[in-house]
Ligand code: FES
C-alpha cells in the first residue's frame with residue numbers, strides 16, 4: 098500500500114468539499130484511524146437488556162478488537178478486552194451466555210466477570226513472584242445511556258454526555274419506550290451480522306438523502322411494496338412516517354454526530370397511523386395507545402422524528418441500530434440490533450421483528466441495494482488511477498447552515514435536507530481525530546458542570 102503523502106487537510110478538504118479516496122483504501126491511514134479514532138471515541142457495545150442478570154455476558158467489538166461485555170455479581174457492567182494476559186488467546190468464544198468465570202482454552206488462566214485473574218494452574222510454586230492483580234483482562238471505561246452501553250479505551254476522553262454535545266436529546270428519543278418513559282427499549286433477538294467488502298466509513302453517516310430515489314427504486318418505491326406486504330404509501334396520501342409531512346433537515350454537531358431531523362409539530366401522524374399496520378390491528382392499536390401516552394409525557398416533542406448517527410460508527414434507521422465494525426481498510430462487519438418496547442405484547446414484538454428483518458436484514462429490501470453500491474464503489478475506487486481522484490461532497494457547500502443551534506428549540510446545526518453538510522462535518526471531525534495528539538485538542542466545549 099502507498100504511504101500517506103498528504104497532510105490531513107489535503108485528504109479532507111472541508112473548504113472545497115472534497116475527500117481523497119485514499120482514506121477509504123490506504124492501509125497506513127487505516128492503521129492510524131484504529132489508533133486515533135477508535136481508541137479515543139466512545140463506542141456502542143450493546144444494551145443492558147442483552148445482559149439482564151448477574152453473570153450475563155455478550156461479545157462485542159471496539160474497532161477491530163473483540164470485547165466481552167459482562168454484568169458482575171454486584172450488577173456492575175464491565176467491558177473487557179477478549180485477550181488472555183498470558184499468551185493472548187481468546188478467553189471467551191461464545192456470543193452470549195451466563196458465566197462468572199472465563200477460562201482460557203490454552204493453559205487455563207481464568208478471569209471473573211470483572212476481569213480479575215482468579216485462578217491459574219501451576220500458580221503455587223510456579224508463579225510465586227507474580228502479582229495476580231496486575232494480570233487481569235484490560236478494562237475499558239464504561240457508561241450507560243438510557244440502557245445503551247458505551248465504552249472507550251481513552252481515560253482522558255470527556256464524559257459520554259459531553260461527547261454527545263447535545264445529541265443526547267436525539268439519542269434518547271430512540272431509546273425511550275414508545276409511551277415516552279425512559280429506558281423503555283430492549284434488543285429483540287440476536288444481533289444480525291454480515292461482512293461487506295467496503296471501508297467502514299462508506300455507510301457512515303447514513304444521512305445521504307439523495308440516494309434513495311434511485312438506489313431503492315426497484316422494490317420499495319417502483320413496486321410500492323413494503324415489508325409488511327402493504328403499500329409503502331397508503332391511499333390517504335400520508336406516507337410511511339412523518340418525514341414527508343413536515344420539513345426535514347440534515348443536522349450535525351461539531352463532535353461529528355449527524356442525523357436527519359423532522360421538526361415536530363402538533364397533529365403530526367404517528368407511525369401507528371401510517372398504512373403499514375392497516376391489516377395488523379393489534380400492532381396498530383398498541384402503538385396508538387402508547388403514542389397517546391407519549392404525547393401526554395413529551396408534548397410536541399413526542400412527534401420528533403430522527404435517525405441519529407453517533408460518531409464514529411453507530412447509526413439509527415428507525416428503531417434499528419447498525420454498527421460498522423472495521424475489519425481492515427476494505428472489509429466491514431455490520432452488526433444490526435433491532436429495538437422494541439420492553440413491555441410490548443409478543444404479537445407486536447413479532448410483527449416489528451419481521452418488519453425490521455424485511456427492511457434492514459442482509460437480504461432486506463433496502464440493505465441489499467445499498468450494499469451493492471457500497472461494494473462496487475469500493476472496487477472501482479481503489480485502482481492506481483481511480484484513487485487519485487477526489488470524491489465530491491459539494492452540495493450546498495457555499496450555503497451557510499440554515500439554522501443555528503436552538504432555532505427550533507432543538508440542538509445542532511440545521512442544513513437543507515438535500516445537502517452534503519453532514520458528510521462534510523463527519524469527515525472534518527474524522528480529520529481532527531487523525532491530527533489531534535490528545536483529547537485536549539479534540540474537546541469542542543468545556544465539560545458540563
Ligand atoms: S494463552 Fe491463555 S492461558 Fe495461556
Ligand SMILES: [Fe+2]
Nearest residue numbers: 309312463467
Ligand atoms: Fe439506503
